[in-house]
Amino acid sequence: MAHIVIIGGGVAAGKAAETLRKEQYDGDVTIVAAEPHPPYQRPPLSKGYLQGSEGLDAAILHPAPWYAEHDIELRLGTEVTRLDPGAHRIEMGSDELAYDAVLLATGASPRRLPIEGHDLDGVHTLRRLDDSDALAEQLRGGGKRLVLIGSGWIGMEVAATARTLGNEVTVLERDPVPLAAAVGPRMGEVFRRLHEENGVDLRPNVNVERIVGRDRAEGVMVDGQTVPADLVLVGVGAVPNTALAEAAGLTLENGILTEASLRTSAPDVYAAGDVANAYHPVIQRHLRSEHWDNALKGGAVAARVMMGGDAVHDGIPYFYTDQFDLGMELSGYPPLMKDAEMLIRGDLEAREFIAFWVQDGRVVGGMNVNVWDVQKPIKALIRSGERVDAGALVDTDTPLDSILR
Numbered sequence: 587m588a589h590i591v592i593i594g595g596g597v598a599a600g601k602a603a604e605t606l607r608k609e610q611y612d613g614d615v616t617i618v619a620a621e622p623h624p625p626y627q628r629p630p631l632s633k634g635y636l637q638g639s640e641g642l643d644a645a646i647l648h649p650a651p652w653y654a655e656h657d658i659e660l661r662l663g664t665e666v667t668r669l670d671p672g673a674h675r676i677e678m679g680s681d682e683l684a685y686d687a688v689l690l691a692t693g694a695s696p697r698r699l700p701i702e703g704h705d706l707d708g709v710h711t712l713r714r715l716d717d718s719d720a721l722a723e724q725l726r727g728g729g730k731r732l733v734l735i736g737s738g739w740i741g742m743e744v745a746a747t748a749r750t751l752g753n754e755v756t757v758l759e760r761d762p763v764p765l766a767a768a769v770g771p772r773m774g775e776v777f778r779r780l781h782e783e784n785g786v787d788l789r790p791n792v793n794v795e796r797i798v799g800r801d802r803a804e805g806v807m808v809d810g811q812t813v814p815a816d817l818v819l820v821g822v823g824a825v826p827n828t829a830l831a832e833a834a835g836l837t838l839e840n841g842i843l844t845e846a847s848l849r850t851s852a853p854d855v856y857a858a859g860d861v862a863n864a865y866h867p868v869i870q871r872h873l874r875s876e877h878w879d880n881a882l883k884g885g886a887v888a889a890r891v892m893m894g895g896d897a898v899h900d901g902i903p904y905f906y907t908d909q910f911d912l913g914m915e916l917s918g919y920p921p922l923m924k925d926a927e928m929l930i931r932g933d934l935e936a937r938e939f940i941a942f943w944v945q946d947g948r949v950v951g952g953m954n955v956n957v958w959d960v961q962k963p964i965k966a967l968i969r970s971g972e973r974v975d976a977g978a979l980v981d982t983d984t985p986l987d988s989i990l991r
């Protein structure tokens with residue numbers, strides 16, 4: 587009987603296994619995951635789970651018994667140490683497994699900051715459930731001084747959660763505004779105001795030199811001055827977990843390079859989620875997306891292809907965040923959004939608006955802030971690739987779904 591092996595324990599792995607069974611795959615399925623938990627999703631780890639308003643069930647895709655009920659073998663707390671595409675075999679230390687198809691859903695790991703003091707006690711990164719638990723233990727009681735290095739999505743979400751829990755929060759950032767790399771300076775400014783209004787101390791344009799402390803972190807040195815800290819969170823991005831793929835000789839380029847079908851350069855080896863740099867057939871270039879929705883959809887596509895179907899991973903990248911009273915969804919192609927013009931529909935000051943990224947008259951990205959149920963028409967505008975009337979886009983009296991003729 588055919589055997590599909592899935593390496594990883596995130597949403598891409600869990601969704602791939604779920605899809606195999608949903609689509610009546612009747613061969614053997616094994617998930618091998620390094621972490622001790624059944625596959626789980628990470629967005630709650632910086633939001634409700636960290637805050638304590640959501641439990642483990644908000645993160646876990648399915649409880650462990652679900653896998654047994656669906657005849658999926660779960661090998662948790664087990665790291666795959668070698669992939670041998672020639673022999674169609676993986677190794678886990680001295681143990682091994684043969685496969686007919688294998689999915690690499692190994693995700694990404696926090697980027698390390700190579701500065702003095704990065705390994706002191708009290709210096710955190712956030713990727714795993716256990717990381718969130720460790721942070722929660724410090725932050726839940728309030729009254730701590732948290733210093734964040736980096737103002738990306740994870741940093742800003744934790745800033746909001748920590749502040750809501752009654753902690754003092756300082757964010758140290760190289761750029762002039764938070765999230766500039768993700769959404770550009772104008773939208774970054776929206777987040778800057780939001781955080782400042784909620785008492786977060788944002789320090790832009792600074793150069794972090796080192797983390798100071800004798801036995802544990804006591805502060806962060808920036809431009810010759812120490813910002814005191816009870817704990818430090820380093821949130822400076824993530825790097826794809828490509829070690830297995832690299833040792834196996836797969837083609838790598840900013841992650842594991844795949845076709846739109848998520849096939850890698852090795853026969854019967856597939857990749858999905860944060861680790862995959864997949865060819866996107868619509869924009870005709872490779873795209874590596876570090877978002878939940880990409881992992882969810884990629885896991886499902888890989889499952890269908892491994893079963894012998896001919897699916898492609900061609901969705902529009904989608905992301906969401908919640909910070910204080912701001913909820914946001916964003917769809918778009920980051921490489922095309924970089925140089926696009928921005929148009930605003932709604933009230934920017936009141937933080938109730940849609941921002942469109944428009945290139946050559948075509949919508950290439952759309953972000954709704956505290957405006958809901960608009961992702962469908964936003965995606966339709968992007969997907970159409972049609973030139974649209976800028977006046978209609980920004981006119982709140984023109985329904986979004988009437989703009990495409």
Ligand SMILES: Cc1cc2nc3c(=O)[nH]c(=O)nc-3n(C[C@H](O)[C@H](O)[C@H](O)COP(=O)(O)OP(=O)(O)OC[C@H]3O[C@@H](n4cnc5c(N)ncnc54)[C@H](O)[C@@H]3O)c2cc1C
Nearest residue numbers: 594595596597598620628629666693859860876877878881
């Ligand atoms: C705190 C946090 C908050 C986030 N919030 C959002 C959000 O609000 N919205 C959004 O869109 N995205 C968010 N993301 C991003 C999203 O969680 C990721 O895109 C998603 O987790 C990617 O899923 P994945 O399955 O590809 O990889 P991962 O979730 O990283 O899972 C990979 C798993 O593979 C395991 N693994 C790696 N190597 C091996 C090996 N050799 N053997 C066995 N197992 C191995 C790892 O231990 C890990 O458990 C957030 C991420 C974090 C960390």
